[in-house]
Amino acid sequence: MVSVLEATSIIFSNLFKPKTTNVNLSECLGKILAEPILADRDFPPFDRATMDGIALAFDSYQEGQTNFRIESIQAAGELQKKLNSNSGCIEIMTGAMLPEGTDTIVPYEQLEIVNGKAKIIAPKLDKGQNTHQRGIDAKHGQTLLESGISISPAEVALLASVGKSQVSVYELPKAAIVSTGNELVDVDQIPLPHQIRKSNSYALQAALLEMNCTSTLFHLADNEEELKRVLTKIISEFDLIILSGGVSKGKFDFVPKVLESIGVQKKIHQISQKPGKPMWFGRSESKFVFALPGNPVSTFMCFHRYVKPWLLKSLGTEVPIQKAILSKDFSFKAPLTYFLQVKLANEEGKWMAHPIVGGGSGDFVNLKDVDGFLELPLGGNEFKAGEAFDYISFR
Ligand code: AMP
Numbered sequence: 001m002v003s004v005l006e007a008t009s010i011i012f013s014n015l016f017k018p019k020t021t022n023v024n025l026s027e028c029l030g031k032i033l034a035e036p037i038l039a040d041r042d043f044p045p046f047d048r049a050t051m052d053g054i055a056l057a058f059d060s061y062q063e064g065q066t067n068f069r070i071e072s073i074q075a076a077g078e079l080q081k082k083l084n085s086n087s088g089c090i091e092i093m094t095g096a097m098l099p100e101g102t103d104t105i106v107p108y109e110q111l112e113i114v115n116g117k118a119k120i121i122a123p124k125l126d127k128g129q130n131t132h133q134r135g136i137d138a139k140h141g142q143t144l145l146e147s148g149i150s151i152s153p154a155e156v157a158l159l160a161s162v163g164k165s166q167v168s169v170y171e172l173p174k175a176a177i178v179s180t181g182n183e184l185v186d187v188d189q190i191p192l193p194h195q196i197r198k199s200n201s202y203a204l205q206a207a208l209l210e211m212n213c214t215s216t217l218f219h220l221a222d223n224e225e226e227l228k229r230v231l232t233k234i235i236s237e238f239d240l241i242i243l244s245g246g247v248s249k250g251k252f253d254f255v256p257k258v259l260e261s262i263g264v265q266k267k268i269h270q271i272s273q274k275p276g277k278p279m280w281f282g283r284s285e286s287k288f289v290f291a292l293p294g295n296p297v298s299t300f301m302c303f304h305r306y307v308k309p310w311l312l313k314s315l316g317t318e319v320p321i322q323k324a325i326l327s328k329d330f331s332f333k334a335p336l337t338y339f340l341q342v343k344l345a346n347e348e349g350k351w352m353a354h355p356i357v358g359g360g361s362g363d364f365v366n367l368k369d370v371d372g373f374l375e376l377p378l379g380g381n382e383f384k385a386g387e388a389f390d391y392i393s394f395r
């Protein structure tokens, strides 16, 4: 048995090495970037007008001039023009290059234009106003995006602006979800009195899909020979195998024994935690197996506390540590890390975690009222209201 912290460090030192693939820019949303993105030119690439109006030389204004003869118009998408006389100005449109010899823009709202002359009616001008200076946002060659970030619409804009019509992203592992248990029937079946529908498989599949990872479902009976035969095949075909059920001390819990017998090297069996104590983790070269306890809350918690961070870290993404404040005193006796089901509420800017006590690790009806788990660490038995703890969100 290992502690939660030991288990985390073992899992993080057994990461999957993802392959990379190129996808079209229009298909990269939600994927993990596998290359750093550099600015291919300055941002913005030229001194840019941010308002419609006139461009002038600030020095002339400072010397007292308020009437400027309009020499020409500088539109967006035109080559840079030049101011011929310091006492003149050039009409300019948003997005245009600032003409040579000008440095300041006065918007139409602060002008009166009569007979080809622009009169400034603003009480005061500032040098450089309404211009967006070349390179002020980013310099040519600067890193705009690091490898390992998740691509959201904001990143898509940056990728487009540096000309990435093809983007290198990480390929997710080929994943299999395997439920075990003779009592389980599929969702479209009517269970007999001694049977239940298998919910874990679908919860795990959905949780993986939230990370853009598709998976194939399998179901195996509590039968040693069948487990050996089918798991051998599944492990040869998939990179990530998530099992649920059959890992504790029951007479028909064959999973750990079978996994070792077919060459999956055990890295963890049992973690001092509640729920999810019997969890098993191992690998066979580049194949990774998480065998989670079958109780639905345990399966769910173990996925979010171990499998998801493992996958994120394998893809080069830092796993964010979030904290929330316990809203009322909580105590438990066993020397374990306790994952408390909580509902989160923002109260005056603080994230408060309200315990939602359900019927134990089998009560997954309760999960609909819960937002995540508060990780109450090993060593303490009395946890006081007002203390902050790590929070694992599943919403
Ligand atoms: P086990 O870990 O196999 O001892 O299972 C613990 C409890 O979880 C038992 O009550 C099982 O019926 C239940 N269970 C196991 N697998 C699933 C599943 N895929 N969906 C729902 N419940 C499950």
Ligand code: MG
Binding pocket: 180, 181, 182, 222, 245, 246, 294
């Ligand atoms: Mg079972």
